[in-house]
Amino acid sequence: MNEVLRDHLVMKGYHSVEARIIGNTRLRGGIRKWPLVRKGILNHLREDPACVATTMVDYYALPHAGPGGWPGREESEALGTAEKKGQFVQNAVRDDLATEIGHRFDSSRFVPFIVMHEFEGLLFSDCTAFTRLVGRPELKPVFLKIRSQFASPEDINDSPDTAPSKRIRKFMPEYQKPLFGVLAMLEIGLSAIRAECPHFDAWLTTLESHVHEG
16 A cells, blocks of 8 residues: 555655555464554554554454453444444544553544555455456446445455455456455556545544644
């Protein structure tokens, strides 16, 4: 996503945009427990007092419960739309960080984002562009049919069998996220994704409004 967002945010006024793995966020088979990720975020905010930090992690893979669970993840299951679930977890994560930092917490410096339900859901924003990029135009009707069953690409559900990436790999076993995912995002473009994915759009709008002039 760094390739997709960097130029856009710099044009909006950010001096630089850098993607990094904080606190070993990704773990083979899932995402790190929240206390470890929180520590990494706190260290980053303290090391660079001028930065605005965000997250981009899949709701689908977030640890649910117990001491390592991400704030709000388990409770969010009872909510209706993907947008409500994602916003609930984001608010809970921000509140937890604020509690950890105390009265010195500046909420404008931390803009958490939970991808609903995982990164591949965003690729259904433009099935024509996606299937063209991966060289599989014959799959366009298949992916359009999947997309038509949901109010938004972000609502494509997160069961082990029907998560967005599982749906893609069912018809395209050669799909590789690091390669095809980023290229497809560039092909689709931010405008199309924002138009189709309200939760993603709300996050990017918030980042745009939090530009810090140096």
